[in-house]
Amino acid sequence: MNTTISLLASMDWFPLGLSLKVAAFATLLALIVGLALGWVFARKRFPGRTVLEAVFMLPLVLPPTVIGYGILVLAGRRGPIGAWLRTHFDYTIIFNWHGAVVASAVVALPLVLKSASAAFEGVDRSLEAAASTLRQSPLSVFLRVTLPLAWPGILAGTLLAFARAMGEFGASLMVAGSIPKQTQTLSMAIYDAVQAGQDDMALVLVIVTSLLSITVLVLSNRFFSLR
């Protein structure tokens, strides 16, 4: 019992805070991109649409190492985006927690995209048409009719995306590294603790992560059943 208390007292809670921060920013990023893409895929018909949609869904099925490698190749120091950012802004996402945000956002995007696309498809088009006849601009129709009708589905997908971003490991590790106090997220702290044989610390972190994820998933289910 005493050892448990001393373990909890000596725990480093930085990874938990960082994981929440990374997941929040990644979800926001995925939400913005996912909403836009979800709307396009739900409403627009153009050649190559299904293939393009499949491409955006890829992060769901690809190994995280592929995502990590892709980001490294594009945004690494010698990659096209990475070299440009470095020369113009002396900035890099590599070995920086921003890299973990990008990696988590890419991995979380399909979850927002899919649920947003389904939610938009489920909106009764005649209601939108009715709003248009009342001289509402397209943006106003979207904000006042489409979005309010679609939001439970979108929110459920967003929560799932948040949970997924919290759990991101492989791609983030490749891009941001596991630097204590800088880029070491919860999942990386667990990995490091297991590797170093600190099983009790790993166990505490595993329990924390599991509880957090369960909470988010329960909330997500609530919103899905709201639809």
Add this chain to the structure above:
Amino acid sequence: MRTTSRLLSLVLAMALPLAAAAQQITVSAAASLTDAFKELGTQFEATKPGATVRFNFAASGVLLQQIQQGAPVDVFASADEVTMDRAVEQKLVDTATRKDFVTNSLVLIEPTQGGPDVKTLQDLTGPAVKKIAIGKTATVPVGRYTKQVLDGANLWAPLEPKFVQADSVRQVLDYVARGEVEAGFVYRTDAAIMGDKVKVVLTPSTPTPVTYPIAVVGESKEKALAKDFIAYMSTDAAQKVLTRFGFGKP
């Protein structure tokens, strides 16, 4: 009936290789031994018909952890004495079989292309060096050697914000070769493998010499073959390969 017997013979045929390859050992070896051991494995198999050697390469600390958790390993080769001492303390290896079989040295490397042109350890504190890759001190021996050297130069604490901790010496090498970090500490044998992408700028002397101990794992079921593999490391043929990869004689 005929189908059944056919199926049965098929199953038997498939099981045959399993029986034939019964003489198999798994060698858990430090990541820095990867290339040399792959070659030595093939050579060793040629001297022992019917025997196969499987390798498991990772940071020594990670390998120790796996053995501790009961991984079916027959031979353990670590990149430092500290890790092997821990294995001995936890009674995971046969102490009588332990011996040092190669030596190595710690080097500071930077990318060949666009490196910061570091000349001394002190130069690492300069603004041109933004990130330095090192092995995780908890599990990666090269990280511990690095800490000894930097502690000796009173540079560990000032440089700490620049550290990127890697899972193995090969990951440090990769980070430097890709140019994602400006400097890194690896062994000279690793630097030699990526000679076109990284250059050695400094060979600091380590307070503890870099020696590699090898031993038979206590839980091994193929102890005779495991001992043979360790004995093979001392043969001229094996030492020739190890020398070619840059390892020193113990």
